[in-house]
Amino acid sequence: MANYRQFNPLSAINRGEINMPTWLALNQLNIGVPAILLFIFCVLALQTLTRRILGKEAIRSCHDVSGHYLAIVGTFTAVLLGLVLVDAMTKFQSAEKTLGEEASDMMNVYSSATNFPDQANIIHELSRQYINTVIEEELPMMEFDQVSKKATDIAYNLTLTIQHIEPETENQKAIFPLLIQQIGSMWEDRRDRTTASNYGIPEAEWIVLILASSITIIFTFFFTIENIRLHLFMTGLVSLLIATSLYLILMFGTPFSGTLKVSSNKFYIAQNYMK
Numbered sequence: 001m002a003n004y005r006q007f008n009p010l011s012a013i014n015r016g017e018i019n020m021p022t023w024l025a026l027n028q029l030n031i032g033v034p035a036i037l038l039f040i041f042c043v044l045a046l047q048t049l050t051r052r053i054l055g056k057e058a059i060r061s062c063h064d065v066s067g068h069y070l071a072i073v074g075t076f077t078a079v080l081l082g083l084v085l086v087d088a089m090t091k092f093q094s095a096e097k098t099l100g101e102e103a104s105d106m107m108n109v110y111s112s113a114t115n116f117p118d119q120a121n122i123i124h125e126l127s128r129q130y131i132n133t134v135i136e137e138e139l140p141m142m143e144f145d146q147v148s149k150k151a152t153d154i155a156y157n158l159t160l161t162i163q164h165i166e167p168e169t170e171n172q173k174a175i176f177p178l179l180i181q182q183i184g185s186m187w188e189d190r191r192d193r194t195t196a197s198n199y200g201i202p203e204a205e206w207i208v209l210i211l212a213s214s215i216t217i218i219f220t221f222f223f224t225i226e227n228i229r230l231h232l233f234m235t236g237l238v239s240l241l242i243a244t245s246l247y248l249i250l251m252f253g254t255p256f257s258g259t260l261k262v263s264s265n266k267f268y269i270a271q272n273y274m275k
Helices: 009-015 029-054 056-060 063-115 117-142 149-163 170-194 203-222 228-253 265-274
Strands: none
Touching: 029 056, 029 203, 029 228, 063 117, 063 170, 063 203, 063 228, 063 265, 117 149, 117 170, 117 265, 149 170, 203 228
8 A cells, every 4th residue: 555644733724835815713712702702892893884874864764664674674684594503403414423433333333343363464454554544644634624535445445345345154154244244334433424515505695695694784873862872772683693594504504614513432432443
């Protein structure tokens, strides 16, 4: 097998091998929370500016019409945010399930290989290499939507080794189909895990979400009360609710990166099992 150098995400970024998206850091809490606070501050500043430019009387004259519009737009935005958030959470749970099933498949392959003494050592070694490579190299790469060629090659060599087994005893003939099924299931889980289109939020959805959220917040500018501080406080709460909803969608929509990402504990359990 070919020699592979140890993958270092930071070094790869510096070498230009990985182009890190500018928005990716937002799914880190230490970046996302200040961004939300900055967003709310900008909204309140825009509201204050709108009040000064238009004047209280002009804004008050819009109350009857803007109230009806806000009800329509607000309902649409709330339903849209809810549906997309549920979809993102479902995809997140699917990613976590797929990761666990892949680790379970590898443990089953490792365990079943003991029934084939001639190939057991190489299957065990390739299984350990695959688990170690996924943990140490591929999962960090997936934070940047990259897949490890080394892990793919190891899985391919493992599959070829299993396919070339010739069962001899009745016990081996009974177990061999299960072993083939297990390695096939592993490939299916790996495909689902490494296919970026299975996770994340499409750009079109983000455009509609941001547009609807922006329009909803803008409509809150066309109301006024005598106490400006109380008005700013209410607008800030609305902005906070919308911003945190969008942030949750971002967090769940990137299941393999950020502060909130799927747990790789099952791969560590498989690693310890194979030791």
